[in-house]
Amino acid sequence: MNQKNCNRMIDGVIFDVDGTLLDTMPVWHDAGARFLATLGIQAEPGLGDLLFEETVETGAQYLIDHYGLTMSIPEIARGIDEQVEQFYFREADFKPGARKLLQQMYDAEIHLTVATSTHRKCIEAAFDRLGIRELFEGIFTCSEVGATKNSPAIFYAAEDCMQTQPEYTWVFEDGLYAIRTAEAAGFRTVGVYDPVSEKDREEIIRTADFYYESLEDFDLLCGEDGASEAAVISMSGAPGVGTEAAAGVSVCGEGGGRRENES
Incomplete structure (x- = not known):
């Protein structure tokens, strides 16, 4: 030109x-529910809204406390990150x-x-x-x-x-x-x-x-x-x-x- x-x-x-x-914003909103689904756990209604306002660490702690997860916070955080990554690699x-x-x-x-x-x-x-x-x-x-x-x-x-x-x-x-x-x-x-x-x-x-x-x-x-x-x-x-x-x-x-x- x-x-x-x-x-x-x-x-x-x-x-x-x-x-x-x-x-891509929906996957950030739903990443916690997607992660729970990989464990065979049905997420509660409104989980995405709750976790969206949290840090990765506090969100992971919430999942441990409310769903009885035995995983560590870093393990949960990595599992959630993997759900997000897969979305970008395959669906975004x-x-x-x-x-x-x-x-x-x-x-x-x-x-x-x-x-x-x-x-x-x-x-x-x-x-x-x-x-x-x-x-x-x-x-x-x-x-x-x-x-x-x-x-x-x-x-x-x-x-x-x-x-x-x-x-x-x-x-x-x-x-x-x-x-x-x-x-x-x-x-x-x-x-x-x-x-x-x-x-x-x-x-x-x-x-x-x-x-x-x-x-x-x-x-x-x-x-x-x-x-x-x-x-x-x-x-x-x-x-x-x-x-x-x-x-x-x-x-x-x-x-x-x-x-x-x-x-």
């Missing part, structure tokens, strides 16, 4: 994975519109990275199976960066990989706390709906620059105006909520082509 003489507003995009690109799939949007952004030479709280091997396994790993220049995990998304460290790492500036780098997220972190660090933000974040929906709408119920609402369009080309994210069909409204957002500009994948 010829990027000369274009007004760049989006240089790169940092994508969250769980609840944003992939429909796109949220509606995610595959199309990623390919369109890649084709428009927008730099793409991932910032995730999930372990790298799970993300890479899912991406390899779904055929999208090569679209990303880097995959950054909270465990490797050494900080949760309450810190902007993971977003800065992704930005540094893409060699972009925060004001021209967009963060796609479904979690309120991560959106707040990215906003405070100067990044542009797009909130994406996920049922797990339903309770924070109104606050996400108020906080993010744009908010969408589905990635299907995005339509990345490429057009030509004389010798210059432009790519825009169309707001057509979107709910039109958030702190900004526009007919489209330019995503092309001056600079070189895509760098080699660094993931």
Whole structure:
């Protein structure tokens, strides 16, 4: 793509994975019940809601106390982790519109990275199976960066990989706390709906620059105006909520082509 003489507003995009690109939040919610099922134990109604608010250790202790398990906390934690891993390796799939949007952004030479709280091997396994790993220049995990998304460290790492500036780098997220972190660090933000974040929906709408119920609402369009080309994210069909409204957002500009994948 010829990027000369274009007004760049989006240089790169940092994508969250769980609840944003992939429909994986249910497995985190149901991992305890899945683990109990491997032991032939029927989970109580609402176990997922209870464990979702716990740490791995306190959740494992709950299973020991309420189901009479004789396993150690590390053994239970590993068993739950295995259920999650198997889901990424075998079942994890796109949220509606995610595959199309990623390919369109890649084709428009927008730099793409991932910032995730999930372990790298799970993300890479899912991406390899779904055929999208090569679209990303880097995959950054909270465990490797050494900080949760309450810190902007993971977003800065992704930005540094893409060699972009925060004001021209967009963060796609479904979690309120991560959106707040990215906003405070100067990044542009797009909130994406996920049922797990339903309770924070109104606050996400108020906080993010744009908010969408589905990635299907995005339509990345490429057009030509004389010798210059432009790519825009169309707001057509979107709910039109958030702190900004526009007919489209330019995503092309001056600079070189895509760098080699660094993931």
